[in-house]
Ligand code: ADP
């Protein structure tokens with residue numbers, strides 16, 4: 335029997351992926367949020383889930399340690415996408431990559447004056463590209479989390495981070511001043527696995543695609559009613 339492994343991260347991605355997985359016919363036998371297991375069996379004897387850090391998902395899939403993964407566009411851009419096939423935007427974990435500064439900071443003026451800004455972020459590659467495109471000189475500072483703190487304690491003038499509701503920014507007297515891009519989670523597949531395990535992977539890809547369409551139809555009707 336050809337078995338396949340799907341790499342997922344806990345938290346947001348898993349919460350929003352679980353219903354899709356169910357629609358595809360895959361249900362984990364343990365709850366990843368509470369289980370300490372990193373390899374989870376599913377209702378399907380030929381499908382396994384592995385639980386990894388969100389930013390590690392593309393790496394596991396790139397090297398074939400997982401055949402399929404679900405990763406945010408933010409993470410995929412930083413990884414670079416080598417060895418990955420990215421056939422499907424799942425339209426989940428939707429948010430925006432934004433530049434944010436302190437409420438009192440005049441970002442427009444700083445940009446106009448060509449000020450050299452210090453920018454703290456987890457997304458060095460994306461930030462680098464964004465400011466280069468705007469011909470802005472910035473000093474990037476790599477952080478691994480809680481970016482919102484950096485402008486408050488003088489570590490940076492600005493941050494590049496993901497924003498959905500904006501509540502975290504508000505709670506910390508920050509404001510979003512520029513959108514870099516919309517972000518959502520994508521299905522990724524190891525390029526070699528897609529060829530070798532096509533019989534198992536192709537139907538699963540089609541099921542994900544159908545479940546995603548159904549999902550966005552439901553969402554659209556919710557918006558219009
Ligand atoms: P980590 O803390 O390991 O970075 P998160 O659960 O915060 O993991 O983020 C995992 C993924 O969820 C991100 O790569 C991104 O694609 C998505 N994500 C992060 N923040 C948000 C948000 N505010 N709204 C929607 N999706 C988000």
Ligand code: MG
Pocket residue numbers: none
């Ligand atoms: Mg986080």
